[in-house]
Amino acid sequence: MMAELQAWANLALRWLHVVAGIAWIGSSFYFMWLDSHLKAPKVSRGDGVAGELWSVHSGGFYHQTKFMVAPADMPEELHWFKWEAYTTWMSGFLLLALIFYVGADLNLIDRTRADLATWQAIALGLGSLVTGWLVYDGLCRSPVGRNLKLFSAVWFGLLTAAGYGLTRVFSDMGAFMHVGAIIGTVMAANVFMIIIPNQRKVVAQVLAGQAPDPKYGKQAKQRSVHNNYMTLPVLFIMISNHYPMIHAAPLNWLWLAGLGIVGWTIRHFFNLKNAGRFEPQVLAAGALAFVTVAVLNASARPKPPTTDVVPDFATVRTIVDRHCIACHAAHPTHRGVPVAPNGAAFDTDEGLAKHAERIYARAVATKSMPQGNETGMTDDERAQLGAWIKAGARVGG
Structure with missing residues (x-):
């Protein structure tokens, strides 16, 4: 009976996780697209508008405007894009707990790598999520965080190191999913700890008749851009259990890193394209990286064990x-x-x-x-x- 209930709980949480993830990632992609398509008003309006865009969808016309910092008067009703992120993380964490913590002996612990007690495996998994956020947040606040290219290289290296370390102690899928959970936790914490609080500070300043501090918008934008680039790698990890030639292969942490580069490159291509810069060489680089991972992965896998005798x-x-x-x-x-x-x-x-x-x-x-x-x-x-x-x-x- 308990196993049956776990199966239904798995279905409900997975369904919710996918739906919430679609909503969150969709809004992330849309606002990155919107930012890159805004045009400065042809005539200076004097109301702090930095850009505007006309669009049409489903038979309706829309006029979007973005303020340099905030409007002079705050509207009575303001939509906050936050519950998509919170629901995605909460459902994902519950799913992680159900599969890999409740089912630690089956799905998380690999005693050929580390003979962990259940509580030790769970503590290590939870610790990796907390550590991942603390390291990432500290990196963002350091001088490294002010240089997107340098930050990307350092953060990629740290995630690769996490993947290597986790594959030494957990099952293959347990390790992969915890790397994905680290990324997902960072993305959700960005929304909960930085983006939404900073937006609230700006709103409070406007309502108090103060000039809003632009640093809050810059901090939120930094984290939003990071989230945007992390979406495709974390989506790959979500489906990686279907591809044992990746997660169950020798050097699986390296293939995970390589496909993370592929996802980052594809996202970068579309961000550039949305900004009016069509650079097919970036997409070609992503495709080449994918093929390179496939070729190296195939060559690194040992040949299956064979015998000349066909058993009865x-x-x-x-x-x-x-x-x-x-x-x-x-x-x-x-x-x-x-x-x-x-x-x-x-x-x-x-x-x-x-x-x-x-x-x-x-x-x-x-x-x-x-x-x-x-x-x-x-x-x-x-x-x-x-x-x-x-x-x-x-x-x-």
């Missing part, structure tokens, strides 16, 4: 029953697994043959299953599975 089906059945069907069955027996992951059940001969190629990819080619190799599948067993699948995955007999 009874041997294959024994291997699968020993290592796979606790999770991949119509009625899983593994704690925390209420249904077969991705609907892949191997407890019947038909199901085993149907999913043979998927088994090869995960259990033989990348060795990413069983997760954390908790059942101790040997290379000889993987080689026998691979030989059977390559020979046609015939059942029976």
Whole structure:
């Protein structure tokens, strides 16, 4: 019953996380686009307007204006873009806790790397989020934060170091998701700790009849730009569990860093394009980086274990029953697994043959299953599975 409730909680939180994330990232992309398309008024209006834009959407015309700092009079109703960020982080954190903290023994701890107690793994995970924010915030407030290019290089290096360190102690997916959680925490904390408070200070100054201090807007803009560039890398991490050739490969921290560069480059191309600078070489550099990661990743992966002897089906059945069907069955027996992951059940001969190629990819080619190799599948067993699948995955007999 508890496993069933966890599955429904997972669905609800994941759905909420995706929807809130779409709203947050969409608003981030829109306001970056809006800022880059604003034009100075043709005639000086004397009301502090820095730029304006006319647009049309869904049959309606819109006239947006941006003030240099703030309007002279604050409107009665002012929309704050904050709950998109807060909801994304809260749902993401609850999802992280449900999958990797409640299910730490299955999804977070890899005892071949570090024999952690559950509380130690959770404390390390939470500590990485807090440390990530403190380091990032300190970097922003330092002289490094005033130089976007230098800041980007240093922050990228620190995230890469975090990825390397976490892959030494956590499961592959546990490490990847905590790198993503560090980035997501930084992005949400930017909104909660800097952007919204600074906007409130400006509003309070205007309402008090004071000239608003422009430093608050500059600080908020700095963090908004950082958030914009971090969106595509964190989105990749959200879907990385579908690609074991990345997260379960040797040097996985390096491939994560490389694809982070790809995401940053693509975002930079569109930011430049929105500002009226079409620079296809930037997009080409991103594409080249992607291909480079793919080629280096393929060359760095060890060849799957092989054998010249094709085992009989009874041997294959024994291997699968020993290592796979606790999770991949119509009625899983593994704690925390209420249904077969991705609907892949191997407890019947038909199901085993149907999913043979998927088994090869995960259990033989990348060795990413069983997760954390908790059942101790040997290379000889993987080689026998691979030989059977390559020979046609015939059942029976």
